[in-house]
Amino acid sequence: MDVTKPKLLEAKDGFFCNPPPQRAAWADLPHPPLSTGSPAPAAPASLSLHTLTAAALALPGLILSPAYALELDETDFQTSYYEEGKRHTYGVKSNLKPIQVDSLQGGGLLRLSDRVKLAFHFTQDTWSGATPVATAPLAWGGNHPGNTQSGASPLLQLGTVHLDAQLNPLQQNPTTGKLTKNTQLVHTLAMASPETRKQGDFNLGYEWDEAALNVGAGLSQENDYESRFGNLSGRWDFNQKQTSLNLGLSYTNSDINALLDHDATPYIYNTSAGLVNYSQIQSGSQINLVGGAQINNRLLTGNRQDWATNFSLTQILNKNALVVAGIGFTRNTGYMANPYKAVTTVFVDPTQKITSPSSVLTGTSLSLLEKRPEERDQWTGNLSYVQHIGLLDAAAHFDYRLFSDDWGITSHTFEFDWVQPLFDGWTVTPTVRYYSQTAADFYTPYMVSFQTYPGKPTFNPKTRVITLSQLNPNKLLANYSSDQRLSAYGALSGGMTVSKRFAKGISLELGAEYYTHAGSLKMGGGGEGSYADFNYYMVNASVKVDFSALTLPSLVGGSHSKQLDQDSQGDHAGHNHHGDSVGHNDQVAENERSDHSEHSQHGGHAPAGVMFSHMLPEAGGFMVGYRYMYSTDSGQMVNGLNPVSDKAMVAGGCSGHPCYVTPTRMDMNMHMLDLMYAPTNWLTLMAMPQFIDQSMTMRPLDGAPNLSTASPSTSAAVQHSYHAHQTGGVGDTGLYALVKLFDAPGHHVHATLGVSAPTGDTGIQMRDTHGVNIGFIHYGMQLGSGTWDFKPSLTYTGQMDSWSWGAQISGTHRLQEQNVNGYALGDIFQATAWGSYSLFDWLSASVRGLYTTEGAIKGAYNGIYNPVGPMDYTRNYGGHYWDLGFGLNAAVPTGNLRGNHLGVEWLQPVHDDPNGYQLPRVGTLAATWGYSF
């Protein structure tokens, strides 16, 4: 962002004494858009002042004075949903749900000083569903050997197959035995249970007058994959800032720890360590057995490293257009295969001879874990052109990328976006994108290898010993993969984004995109067959708050700030400093208005774990907040008040049914967005969308019944519990009205009436295992209640001097007997009371008592369900709980972060009396951030 140009203008205008109109005018002031990040027009107004200050000081960059500069510039949250269409299964009826992904993103931009910015982001994705694991000719059974309707399971071991002399697949008529050529291919699909990835990253930037330097780092974690990355980039402006040079370098180091598929492991060969027998794990291999003899999970480990550099030049062409051209080079080394993809391989005994064109070969079909080169060099060239369309005030964005690597893949990407601002802050952006790639050299839908199939027994009559033939990897291709991402295809996508920017810097956005992948869309033809075609759609919604549009007055700090506050009493800035009064009643706000210095005195925020604790003090006020809650249960299971042994659980933990496993730990993370608006001063409306992720680990119970007597589906469910179970996604959405009932100096009472809409999924199922449908996951792992719930509460808050206190009763009543999946969670009643003392003008500490009672689950799953442990029985839910909470609240009373509030509270269980058999609670952490304006 240009920080120098507008100096004169500002000095002349003295903008900071009269903020709103000047800020609007600022948007039209000229400054070049050479920073690609966030050129929010309203933001830079303050910058030049800071630049002046900084320039006057001898050591720019070393000055980091919060009173003068620390500022939250913007924050944004985004949630999105991705879903694929069903794949072609060629007549096989598949009950597999396609891949779906729920994502949550949040971030902020913090200005540490006039020249130093810190950006931070958090991303979380949870996905589940069916995805191709291999490809096979339909003639050989493909995804349905023996004409059984599988489709539900990745049957990778196909058995005996026939080929013609040209190695085309032959299909055998089951009645006549006649063989006919059929080259149609089909994917073998496998189901993935929900899994969650989380990523956090930051970027620290320093701006000079004509240059910038950014350094960033981050971490991405999922069960089977962890990436750590760092990057460094710089920008240099020259030629009167009409040209910018950008250089970037990044490094990523990733560890793969993949638990290989339950279903696929018996059939996959470990070729990475050389000659290996059928289904055997060899020392020195990257696959090891873990989890102990009973569990025997196969864990594949690997590491990869990625170095990437890019270099680009941005050039202003004229008053209305600019262009960017760049090149990039990326080098990957290490394990780059996908540990969940296999390649169907036909082993043809070399003793068979092709004597005529009509010869028929017989082979044995098995599947191998895919193998990719351990090095990859990639080049990219990209060209972007942005043109302002004067008549419509629109922006046309054209992007082209050329990609080429030493795996044989060349791709072209074309994208066109038209950003059209309309009236009243509305903007629509239609987008179209086309992508086309050639196949990797080692891409193959399936392989044929002329060798005896591995594991073939040979009996030696002399020694009377049976030996198994071994795989000869030298007779395979050096690398092989049938991942459709490496095939030749094209993809066309189109989308539309609509956004609305409200007063006070809030923007809401809704976007949708539809994407179609097809072999026939490849540029120049020759793409993969239509069996690999698929499509997806993605929708996203986001809220962005641009604080620079809100906090302009406070940027000046010190005496200017006071002056400004006095100047602005009763008008726009009056709202601003009401921002301080998050969590206060109107009286407090009144006090603040009369004496600004008393900002620091209140400290009356309720503890972080208390919801609906405050109303907005004034009509027209907004608040945006974020609320996080983490809770964990772990330890020895309890029955009511007493710890229980495995033996006791086997005997009684499962309501008289066989009990095989017990949970060992359960974790839950909740992210909530807190959006408040006060249409009048006695009413505050509130919306609270939620995003949840949960995980549960289990272990086999000592003395559990023998699995050999269990049904196949129960057995599969028990096997399944040896993996951690995860779920995540959008939770229920709360809509509330807070009504003021009583308000006197130091005392305030309000009632909250609201409903929780069942937007969270309650139908999550575990993936099929060994072709068996296991059905619903544990009740406690679903993401919502599934019912419309009534949520009333009554809150009292009081305050005197440095003390504040409060009490609240709240309830949750399920308005429906059962949800679509056949059950309803129990009703909840809570009572809590707290006291808080201001330690400093900005910090207060709280102590709180909390009592909760929750009923057991009513009804039961109405579909396929295989209970295996206490967490699968409805009577083992709910109970009576007592907690003690210890909290801290910080409210920023002055300076540029004024109006921000942070709270944190730990809830320590002191007494649990759960229904039935449950894990003991370890505690709950609640954290909140809020900003009102």
Place this chain on the structure above:
Amino acid sequence: MKTTQQALSALLFIALVLCTSGCASVSPWERGNLAKPHMALNPDPMQSALRTHLYGSREASTGGGPSSGGGCGCY
């Protein structure tokens, strides 16, 4: 293929360097349109990060952008 691409990239840069001297000079006060938020190279960074991640998990080619990290995308 690689040489084709390198040649193309080189051409682009020559074009740009020529342009640097040949393009119309745009004074700071003439950059009002260029400074508009919808004229930014990436007007919607959060949505484009999401879309880039989806493309990256469904296509063989990545890169050319400033992003790094991103996980397996194995599904």
